[in-house]
Amino acid sequence: MKPECVSGISRRAIQITMYSNSIQKLISLFSKFPTVGPKTAARFVFYLLKLPREQVEEISMELAHLKEIIKNCVLCFLPFEGEGTMCPICSDKTRDRSTLCVVEKEPDLDSIEKTNKYKGLYFILGGNVSPVRKKETAIRSDALLKRAQDPQVNEIILALNPTTEGEATTLYIERLLKPLNKKVTKLGRGLPVGGELEYADEETLSSALEGRK
Amino acid sequence: MKPECVSGISRRAIQITMYSNSIQKLISLFSKFPTVGPKTAARFVFYLLKLPREQVEEISMELAHLKEIIKNCVLCFLPFEGEGTMCPICSDKTRDRSTLCVVEKEPDLDSIEKTNKYKGLYFILGGNVSPVRKKETAIRSDALLKRAQDPQVNEIILALNPTTEGEATTLYIERLLKPLNKKVTKLGRGLPVGGELEYADEETLSSALEGRK
Structure with a gap:
């Protein structure tokens, strides 16, 4: 009491x-x-x-x-409403069907869409693997493996968070997709736009140096 | 875009x-x-x-x-459900009807109830006056004035937040209730239990000194 x-x-x-x-x-x-x-x-x-x-x-x-x-898209798992089994992105004929961008969750997809720089398709993983237990916590790894086998898909972009969980998931997915022998890329690391060099942490600055062009 | x-x-x-x-x-x-x-x-x-x-x-x-x-209690404005027009507190015959504790919002009432130290009745003001515009923003001042005129009520405790808004409201209500010539008190100020003297701000420490006993 x-x-x-x-x-x-x-x-x-x-x-x-x-x-x-x-x-x-x-x-x-x-x-x-x-x-x-x-x-x-x-x-x-x-x-x-x-x-x-x-x-x-x-x-x-x-x-x-x-x-x-609301139902989930059969290809990318984005929740959508309307006719059919595919979301507006996956059913859009003008989009590049050779690249598949793997994101953790729906808002990540939305953020990438807002850049207007990516015209390929997506796959929503639905979570991260635990870096401690090295085991997936109900992420859609089987569905991703199946989806990535689509002969149209040439490149798989792993757009996961630059966090411990995201890194562990990236590692896990990389191993999972290795047998497919397809191009697997990751998002570039470096200084965020508007950020200051003085306040950048060592990891970010190292990535920026490595990723210089 | x-x-x-x-x-x-x-x-x-x-x-x-x-x-x-x-x-x-x-x-x-x-x-x-x-x-x-x-x-x-x-x-x-x-x-x-x-x-x-x-x-x-x-x-x-x-x-x-x-x-x-849910309906609002006709006396204290606490939202409640069930029979009648009064909430369980106001209709509780064992409670002290001579003290009226004025609070800003429902969670404040709940916090005071949880102390188990107060056995009087409440009045929920529903907001604060703006310290800048010195004007009430839809607070129940008319209803409070009417409620405080109840001859059973001897003491009115102003339990408002120790913030600029709360202080402004306390001042406003004090002036409002002045003509009634009833005892109007405020919550004691001082060091919070578990707080450290070293980190107490000057105002709190001043209040603690003034309120020493």
């Missing part, structure tokens, strides 16, 4: 006592959202309580339809 | 182009949640897409019922 003495999000979430049941229920549901703890979840609920009823109903409706409308 | 060159959250949110319409719609709805930007909103949507359908429907249902079930 002294919540301030108890650490750990889940116990604190349970101990929210002055809120009514449906508020508590929603707080616990929002608490499971990524980056959201019980305090932020409570702010969400009180924000919703202050919204006009129609707006809350709109969110509710959009959520209810989400899983019905 | 070059989103990275454009600053400003709203423009970026509009420019999310590779996501399908219903995903974009949900991202824009979640972007309006407190503390949530378009990147976090996108993470929410992809989190939901990975959840089992029943769980998303559960969230949707809870949201749909939220505004139907």
Whole structure:
């Protein structure tokens, strides 16, 4: 009964006592959202309580339809809505079908699309392998291996995060694809545009030196 | 079409182009949640897409019922569900009806309740006055003035945040309640439990000295 003495999000979430049941229920549901703890979840609920009823109903409706409308592309696994089994990118005849860009998650694909520099296709891996356990955590490695065997695909770009997890995944995928004998490339490393040399870490600066042209 | 060159959250949110319409719609709805930007909103949507359908429907249902079930207490404005017009605190006959604790928002009430030290009633102000414009931004000042006139109420505790906004609001409410000639108190200031003297700011240390006992 002294919540301030108890650490750990889940116990604190349970101990929210002055809120009514449906508020508590929603707080616990929002608490499971990524980056959201019980305090932020409570702010969400009180924000919703202050919204006009129609707006809350709109969110509710959009959520209810989400899983019905959205399906994953059979080629790249991008969630999309509409006819067919392929997303707008994979079904776009003007795109270069010889390059396949492997990303960890959907927002990464979106970031690359926004550069307007890449006209090939994608593959969403859906996660990283754990650098500690050296084991994939439900990433789509089998589907990638199958997809990469497509004779149209000549180059596979591994556009994974320059983090420990991303590096481990890159290594894992490189080994996985090795038997296919296809060109496997990685994103260039170096100084980020707008960054300052003075504040660049050693690894980044080493990569920039190595990648000079 | 070059989103990275454009600053400003709203423009970026509009420019999310590779996501399908219903995903974009949900991202824009979640972007309006407190503390949530378009990147976090996108993470929410992809989190939901990975959840089992029943769980998303559960969230949707809870949201749909939220505004139907929840009503504000006529005395303290705490959202609650159930019979009657008063929340469980205000309708609790064992509580001390002579003290009224004024808080800014619902989570503040919850924090005070969790101390188990306060057995009086509450009043949720619903916001702060702006310290710049010296004008209330839709706070329940009229309702508070009316509530404080209740002859049962002897003491009004202003439990507002020790911030510029909270101070401005405290000042405003003190002036508002002055004609009632009732005891108006504020929360004690001083060192937070577990805090270190070495790192305490001057204001806090001054308050701690003044409030010594």
